[in-house]
Amino acid sequence: MNVDQLTFNSQGLIPTVIQDANTLEVLMVAFMNKESLEKTLQTGETWFYSRSREELWHKGGTSGNVQAVQEIRFDCDADTLVIKVVPAGPACHLGTRSCFTNILFHKQGVIVPIGDVLTQLENTIAARFKEMPEGAYTTYLFEKGIDKILKKVGEEAAEVIIAAKNRDAEELKWEAADLLYHLFVLLQEQDLPIQEVARVLHERSQPKEEKASEE
Structure with missing residues (x-):
């Protein structure tokens, strides 16, 4: 993977969707810059850029809930990443497996994944x-x-x-x-x-x- 193929926004960031490699469940969405992406590629675990703290952060570096990277894809415009991972624990800071636990709409009879x-x-x-x-x-x-x-x-x-x-x-x-x-x-x-x-x-x-x- 050539990082130079990607299109980062004006802040030097690219939105990143984290997906469970086994279940394909969406776990979280975060941002990466070129440095955090390179560290992700080097270490095999996800690294992100915190916009509020203006620094890199290693997912699970403190909690132990690291995410082992299995695959990294980018979209047709090369401005969004999807990373499939094997999580060692909850993805959300609230302790839930996924950050997406709140339901805004649910159709009855929806297909069960x-x-x-x-x-x-x-x-x-x-x-x-x-x-x-x-x-x-x-x-x-x-x-x-x-x-x-x-x-x-x-x-x-x-x-x-x-x-x-x-x-x-x-x-x-x-x-x-x-x-x-x-x-x-x-x-x-x-x-x-x-x-x-x-x-x-x-x-x-x-x-x-x-x-x-x-x-």
Whole structure:
């Protein structure tokens, strides 16, 4: 990335949108100048320019809530950045995961972001695995072990097949949700992050270069 490609405003700043690399949730918006961007590139963690304090600041430098940079993009006019990060903690100074928690308008029936749901599911199951709360079904599965978990994955897969064979969309969505849940429990038991599965799917979805035919 060539920083000279970018267009900074009259104050030498460029607006920067910070996005969770896994869920694509917008975490915060801040400003960078050329120096803070260069430090971000050098360190692999986000640095910004504070307009009120007129100085650079390292996100998480005090709180520990650093943001590990995964990708930096700029728009068609080269005057706005989008940075995908893996956050070590809340992005907002109020202690929330994202600065965008206040709702001005919400349409009923809005599409649920699948990335957010799967990440929350993985985090919930990981917490159950760590804390093993008494009476929780997830705790029961972990206590019973791999054979029980595999049995449930198989049973739920069969239920999905039956619902699909019967053309029962209502039943299918419930059985598919049960299958995904038990699959996530299995991945946790195997210590395999869903991000590794996502990486495989991402690689498979990329267009492959066709080999030149031999004449």
